[in-house]
Amino acid sequence: MPNVLHDSSARPKWNLQLESASPHLAVRGLALIPLQSSGSLRNSPRPPQFQAQSSSRMSVVLRLTLLLLAVALSPLPTQATNKYPIILVNGFSGWGRDELLGFRYWGGIQGDFQDELTAQGYTVYTAAVGPFSSNWDRACELFAIIKGGRVDYGKKHSATHNHLQYGRNYTGLYSKWGTANSDGSINKVHLIGHSMGGQTVRMLAQLLEHGTTGAPIQEDPSSHTLFKGGKSWVHSITTISTPNQGTTLGDGFSTIGDSVKDLLAGVLSVVGVLGDSAKMVYDAKLDQWGITNKQSGETIQAYLDRVFSSKIFDPNFKDVCLWSLSTGGAKEEVTWVKTLSDVYYYSYATIDTYNTRDLLLRKISLPNLLTMLLPLDPLAVFLGGRYAPDTLKLSTDWQPNDGVVPTISMGSDGVGTAITFAGSSQLGKWNKMPQLNRLDHLAVIGVTLHTQVLDLYEGHAALLYALPSSSSRRLADSTAAVVKLDTAILELTAATTSVETKSDLESLCQSPKNSYAQSYCTKMLESASTRRLRG
Structure with missing residues (x-):
């Protein structure tokens, strides 16, 4: 059934707004499952004539009826078969819980995902690794942050790149990590990484299991426990909007770098906290390079200008985020960072652009201007422009x-086996979850008006806790967990795809939940009249 866009004045008042939901979901047995993870629902210009609404509504009613039937017959509540902690890991330019005056990286406008998930009975921790460091340095930091101890970047690695070998000391979020229980089972973790965080957690898992074997710089296995290998300490890896195959922003930094550097300040401006930036705590965590912390009275923008003036951001420098994020860097990393056979992998892809043509009738993609966050506009235009196909010789996909991040890069590392998630998690493969449409790179972590984004995390946490533990013989995912996640995805997709006109955005902004949402609405609505709308 094609996706039908309705005039807002004629839209029936469904509680779940399901008339605009993605038809990615169908029913097999009792659980709603995705039919595909990308492609058919990429945003395209509004068709010249609307399809008949009655058939669309019948499809929606059918989907809703089947979903409710599945929920009614499922063995609720979900029975946890493992209780491994969930570790949330930030991406490029990210921050910790004690930074930016309490504006949460994991939650944004929608609050605090860690606290919300904890209240639901999950054990959740937030890790804050270097926002501009390389994946190698971030993986070393993440190990110490979770397990406790001093960061060791590796003697050979540090000497090669000319930075300090040792970093900060951490007490450890989960000091029991890797220890054995009385039955011989190991205390593992679930790792969830947003953006570059997904690359980082993949590298950490590789180092734990195989040390630095195959890496461009190989450390002495006896020099540090992280480099020794032999540790199956990660139960699952979830990548959210992750450049698993790189992002062309990394390749094109010399062209689009100013917009990338200004991204954080732009986001803070939209949510109304940039005015206090001189008082804010924000930590680039680049001690190994001798870059000092943000000084008293120094604004966020001035601090970032100082950080990005460092030699580590020079072209061709590899021990930094820009190389890890580039398509070339990602391709190099995947030669030794493998899809591990004993780890569950999940990937969520986001998209907030539509396909069109430029004046020369060449294919391009442009941002959906009613939904994409303002500071992301120039980045989306660059990514969707001709740089990838003309300069990098990549396909228009x-x-x-x-x-x-290009959506195509988010699904897998391009080497490991990838499957469409169909209600049963497969070990050692990329389980590609349904594509999240009309959701930009920051909306998926809460910088959005859509409250349903939290439900996505609750649903995914239920799926993770329903996975068999290392000592369990259970093979199938809990139907209740799958239904919970499918419901969350369906409702989120319905909400995001319902914003088609300025009046839709105004309706969404009628009762902002906090000052962040109020500022977001003000900025987005002010710009709605001047930003070039699609169609």
């Missing part, structure tokens, strides 16, 4: 994006 690399143009659709979420404002930071």
